Amino acid sequence: MNKTLIVEIINKIQEYDTIALYRHVYPDPDSYGSQVALKNMIEKSFPGKKVYLMGKHDEDLAYIGVMDDPEQVSIDEKCLAILLDIGDAHRVDDQSFAKCGYVIKIDHHHPFGEEFANLAWVDINYPATSLMLLDLFLESDNRLQMDKVAREALYIGIVADTGRFVYLENPTNVFKKMEHLTYDLNTKPLYASFYKRKMNAVKFMGYIYSNFEVRKNGVAVLKISKEIIEEYGMDYMVAARMVNTLQDIDGIINWHFFAEVPSTGKIMCEFRSNGPRVNEIAAKYGGGGHFLAGGATIENWDIVESIIADFEENCGAYLGEQK
């Protein structure tokens, strides 16, 4: 938590009449929740400001909120851009942020490359950007208000990015703060929306369990061809995001998915680990992410085996250190 940055961020919000909130491509509940919650906070605290939710709308996340129609939005140097849950400039959904007069970034990803925001609050110790926004609120000395819309959005963002609190080493601090969100929420319908699964995705899960390969040094992989994506009626991105279907398998320390993008032939990669870091190998192939969860998009299948070899070597070194 950084009080000076929090004060500076709120000062900037106060200064601008038009504020555009951005997040990463392939949205998840944390990025959506951050956007929706911050919009609510700004509108409740500073009535009259125009706040836009930027990025392509995702129907599966509509229970959290709805993005603005890009046709109705005009971005120029009079706008303040706030980028939420984004490590790198190329991952911002809607590159119009570059036209804004000032750019703030609030994020918990491991940063790659040079900082491009005018003001950046980046802290990889936060398990979710939504939790950073809860701190922004709690440390605002009552300059920020929010209502149920924001509290639900932050709640589901934190639940999602912590894997329902499973990824935390110790949840005490998070639990203490959650009380500021949950005191009058009915979380049951939120979970119902969060957990709802599509029939074809459940059937595809059967494909995952039957077809993953176990490689050297505790590395499990699944290659998903465009034919398989078609057969199951899946979206390649949704398929790749189901990577954690393979977590918690005895003897597996890395589990990675490679999904072919039907329209381009590129391969979307998702890397997961319960020990050795994946982010350096992800960066080597043009990707990024967190220490234990990252991804990349690569040109074609030819590169996949060398990525797997890198992970096998990385896991081998890790296993050697554990002895």
Ligand SMILES: [Mn+2]
């Ligand atoms: Mn996040």
